Amino acid sequence: xxxxxxxxxxxxxxxxxxxxxxxxxxxxxxxxxxxxxxxxxxxxxxxxxxxxxxxxxxxxxxxxxxxxxxxxxxxxxxxxxxxxxxxxxxxxxxxxxxxxxxxxxxxxxxx
Amino acid sequence: xxxxxxxxxxxxxxxxxxxxxxxxxxxxxxxxxxxxxxxxxxxxxxxxxxxxxxxxxxxxxxxxxxxxxxxxxxxxxxxxxxxxxxxxxxxxxxxxxxxxxxxxxxxxxxxxxx
Numbered sequence: 138x139x140x141x142x143x144x145x146x147x148x149x150x151x152x153x154x155x156x157x158x159x160x161x162x163x164x165x166x167x168x169x170x171x172x173x174x175x176x177x178x179x180x181x182x183x184x185x186x187x188x189x190x191x192x193x194x195x196x197x198x199x200x201x202x203x204x205x206x207x208x209x210x211x212x213x214x215x216x217x218x219x220x221x222x223x224x225x226x227x228x229x230x231x232x233x234x235x236x237x238x239x240x241x242x243x244x245x246x247x248x
Numbered sequence: 249x250x251x252x253x254x255x256x257x258x259x260x261x262x263x264x265x266x267x268x269x270x271x272x273x274x275x276x277x278x279x280x281x282x283x284x285x286x287x288x289x290x291x292x293x294x295x296x297x298x299x300x301x302x303x304x305x306x307x308x309x310x311x312x313x314x315x316x317x318x319x320x321x322x323x324x325x326x327x328x329x330x331x332x333x334x335x336x337x338x339x340x341x342x343x344x345x346x347x348x349x350x351x352x353x354x355x356x357x358x359x360x361x362x
Contacts, residue, residue, distance in 0.1 A: 169349055180252070180339050180353030181291065226290050233304060234279065236351060238290030 149245045150217050158242045160210040160227035167231035172201060172212045174223045175241070181226060184212070214244075222246045250274070252354035254340050260360045261330055269325040269357045273342030280323050281351060282315055283307075283339040291339050297323060330361045 168189040173181035283291035293307040317323040341351040
């Protein structure tokens with residue numbers, strides 16, 4: 138069945154450094170991908186999205202890269218700040234309205 | 249403006265009891281979604297409403313779970329004969345319309361079944 142998974146469950150980054158969070162997906166029919174940030178006790182918060190007809194999209198301090206050939210998605214966060222510490226989920230949607238989430242990566246920013 | 253709100257924020261119940269979880273979507277959002285998130289996992293889809301009708305309920309685990317959205321705004325997720333395995337955070341999200349990609353999530357209701 139379709140699945141979205143992450144390569145690393147935890148990631149620690151020095152404050153000010155860049156971080157990269159990776160995600161693999163298996164549904165080649167997926168046409169929309171999203172990164173969410175979830176802080177403790179809160180719901181997922183939208184960070185950035187990308188459609189399958191693109192391979193890169195940039196936001197404020199964040200960049201999402203999509204490699205459809207190997208079904209790989211990544212989130213790059215530039216100049217990390219303490220407030221970036223959270224669990225990050227990738228999610229995909231294809232052919233219907235439901236989102237399929239990965240397990241998540243816990244990002245910890247070291248002061 | 250107000251985001252998605254969910255009540256209660258926490259619910260503790262005993263095995264076998266009935267519970268109702270409420271979701272108030274963002275005003276004007278026609279699409280509403282319920283997800284369930286177990287500890288250490290990503291959210292899992294339960295059901296999706298477009299207006300008053302359930303457009304996709306394929307994620308409901310069994311017939312103990314039911315959701316309604318009678319007026320196309322507020323939605324209630326109902327769980328009968330709760331089991332310990334139902335313990336999780338139940339998340340609600342809304343989006344502007346069918347095909348509206350960005351889903352805005354509420355804070356969730358943490359359900360604990362003793």
